[in-house]
Amino acid sequence: MIEMFFNLDIMRQSLPLLMGGLWMTLKLCAVVIGLGLVGGLFLSLAATSPRRWLRWPAMAVIDLMRALPPLVLLIFIYSGLPFAGLEMPAFAAVAIAFLLNNSAYYAEVYRAGLESLPKGQWEAARATGLSMPQTLRHVIIPQAVRNVLPDLLSNTVEVVKLTSLASVVSLAELLYQANMARSVTYNSSPLVLAAAIYLVLLWPMVRLVSRYQRKLSI
Amino acid sequence: MTPMLEVAALEKRFGDTTVLRNINLKVGRGELVFVIGPSGSGKSTMLRCCNRLEEPTSGSILIDGKNIMNALSKNLNTLRLQTGMVFQGFHLYPHMSVVRNVMLAQTLAMKRGKAEAKARAMDMLDRVGLAHKADAMPTELSGGQQQRVAIARALALDPKVMLFDEPTSALDPELVGSVLKVMKDLKAQGMTMLVVSHEMGFAREAADRVVFMDGGVVVEQGPPEAIFGNPQHERTRAFLSRVSSH
Numbered sequence: 001m002i003e004m005f006f007n008l009d010i011m012r013q014s015l016p017l018l019m020g021g022l023w024m025t026l027k028l029c030a031v032v033i034g035l036g037l038v039g040g041l042f043l044s045l046a047a048t049s050p051r052r053w054l055r056w057p058a059m060a061v062i063d064l065m066r067a068l069p070p071l072v073l074l075i076f077i078y079s080g081l082p083f084a085g086l087e088m089p090a091f092a093a094v095a096i097a098f099l100l101n102n103s104a105y106y107a108e109v110y111r112a113g114l115e116s117l118p119k120g121q122w123e124a125a126r127a128t129g130l131s132m133p134q135t136l137r138h139v140i141i142p143q144a145v146r147n148v149l150p151d152l153l154s155n156t157v158e159v160v161k162l163t164s165l166a167s168v169v170s171l172a173e174l175l176y177q178a179n180m181a182r183s184v185t186y187n188s189s190p191l192v193l194a195a196a197i198y199l200v201l202l203w204p205m206v207r208l209v210s211r212y213q214r215k216l217s218i
Numbered sequence: 219m220t221p222m223l224e225v226a227a228l229e230k231r232f233g234d235t236t237v238l239r240n241i242n243l244k245v246g247r248g249e250l251v252f253v254i255g256p257s258g259s260g261k262s263t264m265l266r267c268c269n270r271l272e273e274p275t276s277g278s279i280l281i282d283g284k285n286i287m288n289a290l291s292k293n294l295n296t297l298r299l300q301t302g303m304v305f306q307g308f309h310l311y312p313h314m315s316v317v318r319n320v321m322l323a324q325t326l327a328m329k330r331g332k333a334e335a336k337a338r339a340m341d342m343l344d345r346v347g348l349a350h351k352a353d354a355m356p357t358e359l360s361g362g363q364q365q366r367v368a369i370a371r372a373l374a375l376d377p378k379v380m381l382f383d384e385p386t387s388a389l390d391p392e393l394v395g396s397v398l399k400v401m402k403d404l405k406a407q408g409m410t411m412l413v414v415s416h417e418m419g420f421a422r423e424a425a426d427r428v429v430f431m432d433g434g435v436v437v438e439q440g441p442p443e444a445i446f447g448n449p450q451h452e453r454t455r456a457f458l459s460r461v462s463s464h
Binding site: 118120121123124125126127128129130131134138139142143146 | 269271295296298299301302303305307309310311312313322323326327328368371372375
């Protein structure tokens with residue numbers, strides 16, 4: 001039993017493969033989280049805009065992306081779109097699919113933060129001659145982000161976990177490489193090692209979210 | 219001499235409801251004009267039209283002789299520097315220290331340098347008696363102190379007119395005096411002020427003129443002795459007796 005799951009020799013052998021996978025996972029996270037935080041912010045600003053022509057399309061995109069399972073979106077982009085002549089490498093397909101999904105989730109978090117601010121903050125800023133972009137940048141967004149920081153972080157944890165779905169389209173990220181190592185070695189230890197790596201990566205973030213939430217509830 | 223602020227034929231409609239009808243009033247240079255009236259009389263909406271925080275339906279708002287209704291929205295930000303506004307709910311920026319609250323619009327809207335803005339902010343905080351709180355966060359201050367910081371924030375932009383929207387209504391009674399004192403000092407220094415408030419005692423004592431509004435119109439206006447001592451209209455009398463009875 002211990003041989004099958006906690007074989008240190010096999011873990012050591014598969015380590016280079018898993019490190020390559022981890023690197024890919026981190027690259028994917030950097031793209032999806034980085035661009036997602038920015039894209040989500042713009043989506044949420046559009047979704048809370050008083051202008052209907054901005055608000056409605058933004059809300060439609062957010063709703064659609066939150067209702068669509070990310071795996072369906074990924075397989076559609078990777079395997080469905082080539083039928084329309086649109087073929088792309090696995091990394092691009094995964095990045096686009098998860099970015100769309102994830103921007104919508106970030107947008108919902110931001111939106112809660114934006115809507116939690118009293119109208120007086122806008123009025124005070126505008127009354128002192130600040131322009132709309134200045135008001136957003138210096139008064140509204142900093143407060144909105146601060147109010148939803150635990151939720152942004154919590155969503156980020158979800159994104160890291162989400163990236164393991166990329167193994168479905170053979171992107172050589174952490175889970176894919178671990179599963180590869182398992183099938184080569186006929187041993188489950190690489191999977192245990194991969195799980196441990198995810199744990200080490202995410203546990204501090206989960207802890208941080210809990211601490212924030214406790215602090216806010218005081 | 220042209221008045222510092224002139225509201226002429228101001229109308230404001232929300233959909234089918236008319237909340238302001240043919241409002242005309244003037245605030246001379248260095249004058250303190252008080253607007254009183256029952257809640258829902260449109261006095262706050264009128265005040266908020268003076269810096270176009272509320273967009274008037276028609277009429278004109280002249281500040282120092284210039285009609286701000288003609289301004290494109292692009293230029294509105296610059297025009298708003300001429301009117302300092304103080305709100306019932308203070309609306310300080312809670313994520314910035316007191317001094318940064320007073321500096322923000324100076325650096326962004328007036329393009330003052332950091333050092334100049336800071337010096338000016340400290341001057342203004344000193345004027346409202348709160349220089350020692352410059353590095354505090356707004357939440358560490360009492361309501362009265364927050365409102366005085368809000369006044370300093372508006373003053374730092376060298377406005378031509380100060381607009382006060384029920385500045386003491388959200389304050390505990392024992393904190394009202396400190397804010398009224400700042401307003402009295404401002405008047406003594408020659409600031410032009412338009413004040414919407416329920417502080418009748420202060421109006422009697424400090425106002426140059428009192429405007430009584432009801433149902434979206436100006437019912438009567440005149441010196442405080444006339445409005446409080448000898449009101450000409452039944453609605454004014456009814457309102458004043460209601461207010462003084464409690």
